[in-house]
Amino acid sequence: MRFLLLVLVCFTGIMILGSSCSYKQNQLLFQKRTATGTTTEPAPAIIYRIQPQDVLQIRNLQNIRYIVDEVPQTSIAQSQSGNNISQGQTYQVEEDGTVALPVIGHIQVAGLTRTEAAKLIEDLYRKKLLKDPIIELKVVNLKVTLLGEVKAPGNFPLLKDNTTLVEVIGQAGGLTPQANEKNIQIIRGKDKSQQVTEIDLGDLSSISDPRTVLQNGDVIYIAQNKRAIRSENLQSFNTWAQPALLLLNTALIIFTLSRQ
Structure with a gap:
């Protein structure tokens, strides 16, 4: 009986210590190579093309009067993502693929890349209004x-x-x-x-x-990872096992003392 009591006490102590152990990060990032002496081909460029309902942030780096309000407004993308976007007014692409811009009106941008759309807007402003504009365009809803x-x-x-x-x-x-x-x-x-x-x-x-x-x-x-899963499983086991073991230990101690 005393041996059984000692075993239960030791087991309970181990469970308590195990549940309180600290968890150390031992991840190994970028440690191995797929094949020694080989090189990986560079990633091909994935070029996004503007679509209806996209939100474009546009500004003229040469003259911001015609593209950016003096006090930048909160864009749709800002309200959705919660991220602050650098100064620049936002414009939504309509279902027909056009975007309405100050002075130059509706222009077709759907199907264009970000660079192509910026160049198109830049050329139109240069012809109609601005001298040597430099247009910056971002698709901010992606x-x-x-x-x-x-x-x-x-x-x-x-x-x-x-x-x-x-x-x-x-x-x-x-x-x-x-x-x-x-x-x-x-x-x-x-x-x-x-x-x-x-x-x-x-x-x-x-x-x-x-x-x-x-x-x-x-x-x-x-x-x-497997280490974290095992740790969580152990924590879950301890949640119900520790009270049961403590109750059993208490009962054994009372029983032992009553026999003396």
Whole structure:
């Protein structure tokens, strides 16, 4: 009986100590290569073309009077993403693919790249109104959604071309210690066209992997690693096991004392 009591006391102590152990991050990012001595081809440029309902942020870097209000207004993209966007008035592309701009009126921009649309607007303002304008154009409603084991999950705007997975994770503050860095999922498309791409950030070649170049609407999910799952399972077991063991220990102590 005394031996059984000693075993239960020791087991309870181990459970309590195990549940209070600190969890250390031991992720290994960009450590291995897919093949020694080989190089990865650079990621091909993914060029986005403007679509109806897109929100364009436009300003003239030479003269802001005709493009930007003196007090920049809150854009649609700002209200949706919660991110502050640099000075510049926003304009929404209509269903017919046109955007209405001051003085020059409606112009067709759907199907154009960001650079092509900026050049078109620049040429029209140069012909009709401005001297040597320099037009900056951004599509500010493009975004990806980052979920799971990152320090600041949420929606992140794609304000530049060829934004990569590593860049967005950096914007989110990096991975948490519980993240599975070897299996990060990029979910792209909807319904039957939906695709899931798995990325291993433990592989150095993932930095230049063309599959990590993000597109509008991508959902990135970072699951927990096995270490974190085991830790959570242990915590769950301890939640009900510790009270039961303590109750059993108390009962055994009372029973032992009563026999003496």
